[in-house]
Amino acid sequence: MSPIVRLTLFKIPDASLVQQIAQKYSTLYQEALKDGKPYIQLSAGHIPHADPRSRGYTFIARTVFLSKEDMNYYDELDERHAEIKALLRGRLEDGPPLVVVMDG
Template identity: 45%
Template sequence: MAPKYIKRITLFKVPKEEDIDRLLAQYEVLRQTAVKDGKPYIISNEAGRTLNASEPRAQGYTICVQSTFASMEDVNYYDKECEAHKKLRALAGEVRTDFATMIFGSDLEPGKL
């Protein structure tokens, strides 16, 4: 049975407040401009500040993003071809420290992660 949706959680360590704001603003742009074959293809995308970034358990992560896709094909398009995501990645590369951490889940319905 194919998964209902692919959910991807991405965590960033962005130390400067102004850079956090810039990256979150770029996610707004991504939500408005990400298209595949001329149509929006991301089921949902939510990005925000972590609430406990200063706690040891948060390991310094300051931004958490949840993106939902209909298929792994759409995830691969997002990572390799999406122009809106390329712009976001360029900014993230400038402002983040360390690597972004990604976790994938499947067989999930929207809102049930």
Template identity: 40%
Template sequence: MSSASTPITRVVLFKIPSSTDQEKLFSYYRPLAATATKDGKPYILSARAGPTYDDQRRQGYTVAAVTEFKDEADMKYYDDGCETHAELKKFVKSVHEGAMMVYFRDVLAA
């Protein structure tokens, strides 16, 4: 598989202490891959999220979310043009106490 055809994986960590707020965030992520659209079609390959395990290495991050996109252009649309993601971001900005995002292309994919 060439690197151009390998999806972009995006990992976001949030510090959201309230379990109620965490559940509300999950309610945004659950339908995300099916409901977020670009040019009238779903464009997110997959979306997963869940609470992190209580482990000292988590450094206070209580929620992890992983989304996959066909390419970097789709991920940039997610950041800048997606109305569904805008709603998620509006909520999470009101409840998080820290966030970190990284994205990568899997070099181990065969």
């Protein structure tokens, strides 16, 4: 089974919040635990260039999982992900982020 790559595109109007979220994603793969062990293969935050083709998205999170079950755990039970969601709650433009999931 190939890894699952997930891209999440956010419209975060506050530049300082973008930097804060980028920092959280840079260490997420080490800090997020499942059964006491890291389970995210890769996590990274990217700030796109200011370009009309970016359609207002100001931050892109990339996470890689070995299985759909790991991704579901991340969405539903992971404490670090819950912290990120809480930090962003009510602070995004145009509703929830765009999430794209694909085989790696």
